[in-house]
Amino acid sequence: QVQLVQSGAEVEKPGASVRVSCKASGYTFSSYGISWVRQAPGQGLEWMGWISAYNGNTDYAQKVQGRVTMTTDTSTNTAYMDLRSLRYDDTAVYYCARDYDILTGYRVLDSWGQGTRVTVSS
Amino acid sequence: DIQMTQSPSSLSASVGDRVTITCRASQIINNYLNWYQQRPGEAPKLLIYAASSLQSGVPSRFSGSASGTDFTLTISSLQLEDFATYYCQQSYSTTWTFGQGTKVEIK
Numbered sequence: 001q002v003q004l005v006q007s008g009a010e011v012e013k014p015g016a017s018v019r020v021s022c023k024a025s026g027y028t029f030s031s032y033g034i035s036w037v038r039q040a041p042g043q044g045l046e047w048m049g050w051i052s053a054y055n056g057n058t059d060y061a062q063k064v065q066g067r068v069t070m071t072t073d074t075s076t077n078t079a080y081m082d083l084r085s086l087r088y089d090d091t092a093v094y095y096c097a098r099d100y101d102i103l104t105g106y107r108v109l110d111s112w113g114q115g116t117r118v119t120v121s122s
Numbered sequence: 123d124i125q126m127t128q129s130p131s132s133l134s135a136s137v138g139d140r141v142t143i144t145c146r147a148s149q150i151i152n153n154y155l156n157w158y159q160q161r162p163g164e165a166p167k168l169l170i171y172a173a174s175s176l177q178s179g180v181p182s183r184f185s186g187s188a189s190g191t192d193f194t195l196t197i198s199s200l201q202l203e204d205f206a207t208y209y210c211q212q213s214y215s216t217t218w219t220f221g222q223g224t225k226v227e228i229k
Contacts, residue, residue: 035218037166037220044207044209044220044221044222044223045158045160045166045211045220045223046220047211047217047218047219047220049217050218059216059217060217061123061217062123062217095165095166097165097166102171102172103171103172106154106171106172106213107213108156108168108171108177108213109158109168109211110168110177112165112166112167113165114165115165
């Protein structure tokens with residue numbers, strides 16, 4: 001079965017960087033993409049961006065553009081999300097999700113990781 | 123960015139009730155609309171895609187419909203496990219956006 005296992009919780013200072021990893025299993029990793037979604041405490045879901053594990057193409061949300069980099073390592077079936085210049089409002093649970101072509105040209109997020117809590121605190 | 127506006131932001135209902143949640147897109151999205159359920163402390167789960175297609179394994183009491191830029195999620199007979207927060211999400215543009223969520227609580 002499809003499984004996405006994320007790295008553990010992180011506490012970082014403002015201005016620092018954080019890397020969250022997402023290790024995939026149960027499917028052909030390079031055939032699909034990975035999206036990253038975050039959720040601030042008590043708030044809704046915010047889509048951050050997407051990376052194709054096939055060719056490395058990315059799309060990022062405007063809000064994090066310039067501070068985020070998404071990458072994949074097909075040798076280890078792992079996706080990474082790097083966020084730089086952390087601010088207090090980056091405190092959130094970060095989820096990775098498989099970006100799946102459920103219909104030709106139609107993608108959904110059909111399997112999710114367990115979430116990684118990132119706390120930005122001085 | 124395309125804005126997605128859900129209503130209501132919360133509702134109280136009883137087991138067995140019919141529940142309807144609405145999502146409005148700020149522009150035409152050609153039914154590129156998905157619904158997710160999130161229970162407390164859990165990751166979201168895909169329920170409905172392409173406005174009205176039921177994801178495999180999701181109970182048939184969940185359904186979706188569309189009319190222009192307005193989309194509806196209906197739960198025909200609310201069960202205990204359905205008390206959760208529901209999010210719509212558009213995948214029409216290259217940058218995706220979610221609605222703000224609708225929390226379904228027990229009356």
